[in-house]
Amino acid sequence: MTAGAVTGWQAEVRRLAAKRDAVLLAHNYQAPEIQDVADHVGDSLALSRLAAGSDASTIVFAGVHFMAETAKILAPERTVLMPDPAAGCSLADTITAEQLRAWKAEHPGATVVAYVNTSAEVKAEADVCCTSSNAVDVVESIPADTEILFLPDQFLGAHVQRITGRDNIRLWLGECHVHAAISPADLRSRVATDPDAELYVHPECGCTTSALWLSTVGGLPAERTHVLSTGGMLDQARSSTAGKVLVATEIGMLHQLRQANPRTVFEPVNPAAACRYMKMTTPDKLLRCLREGVGEVHVDPDVAARARASVQRMVTIGSASSGE
Numbered sequence: 001m002t003a004g005a006v007t008g009w010q011a012e013v014r015r016l017a018a019k020r021d022a023v024l025l026a027h028n029y030q031a032p033e034i035q036d037v038a039d040h041v042g043d044s045l046a047l048s049r050l051a052a053g054s055d056a057s058t059i060v061f062a063g064v065h066f067m068a069e070t071a072k073i074l075a076p077e078r079t080v081l082m083p084d085p086a087a088g089c090s091l092a093d094t095i096t097a098e099q100l101r102a103w104k105a106e107h108p109g110a111t112v113v114a115y116v117n118t119s120a121e122v123k124a125e126a127d128v129c130c131t132s133s134n135a136v137d138v139v140e141s142i143p144a145d146t147e148i149l150f151l152p153d154q155f156l157g158a159h160v161q162r163i164t165g166r167d168n169i170r171l172w173l174g175e176c177h178v179h180a181a182i183s184p185a186d187l188r189s190r191v192a193t194d195p196d197a198e199l200y201v202h203p204e205c206g207c208t209t210s211a212l213w214l215s216t217v218g219g220l221p222a223e224r225t226h227v228l229s230t231g232g233m234l235d236q237a238r239s240s241t242a243g244k245v246l247v248a249t250e251i252g253m254l255h256q257l258r259q260a261n262p263r264t265v266f267e268p269v270n271p272a273a274a275c276r277y278m279k280m281t282t283p284d285k286l287l288r289c290l291r292e293g294v295g296e297v298h299v300d301p302d303v304a305a306r307a308r309a310s311v312q313r314m315v316t317i318g319s320a321s322s323g324e
């Protein structure tokens, strides 16, 4: 998405970004006012591609730390800034490089698939990265008889197991506290209240299994249940003719969905599903970052070099969604 008309502090953000030759990237879970001032809004994969392809000398990343690190890994010659570099990710924190090395030692010969929600050090230990929009394509690019260590999200991993039908994928039992809190009980009660609505579910959600169960046993028609990345949700929303869609992911996503399709009503499955890390980007922090050039993200060059190959494979595999 490209920024529309902006005023006040948003006009100042645009002026400062132009002065600094900066491109402003915002994740779909950022607060609506941050999304509205960005040059591009998208999912992790789309933003990684945009970071790699941008000509701007500075990338300002309104997202969480692993996303800005990924931009730095792909564009080491650019300056990467974050409005608040302390914005982390509870899912990325569930595995360290040391833990991964120990897991690999137990499974020699296995291919390591790391979700992009991981630190640069963990990516450096992986063979290939993936996001929620290309995880299935990435796994299908690996020979069927090769054992896979999939990390760190157990729900995304279970979704990939179901879609690919592979029984040689081992899962790291990590989870995102925001998505895991969107429970099967939340989902069932929302579906019971709105039985005609469509359902968009992010594959990180604790309710994914329940959504697929409902779609197969009749609580919800399979054709109205969609397990999608945030970018995939936007693609689906643009062409939707549904009266109402229930959305099981972080609530920042609703802003993009409502803009993409004003005819459909989009409602959260759990209105309390807000990522506090994503909401650490505020207008004041963004202005300070652009004005003073603070919040630079660094990745050790040796770690970045080792991580780059697995991130680049992720960027080239699967064209599922641009998220723009």
Ligand code: 13P
Pocket: 042, 043, 044, 045, 117, 131, 132, 133, 176, 204, 229, 230, 231
């Ligand atoms: P996407 O890959 O769908 O952008 O999701 C990123 C994320 O952090 C999910 O919580």
Ligand code: SF4
Pocket: 064, 088, 089, 090, 091, 092, 117, 176, 177, 178, 179, 250, 275, 276, 277, 278
């Ligand atoms: Fe991490 Fe969860 Fe926040 Fe996404 S929503 S950035 S996975 S803590």
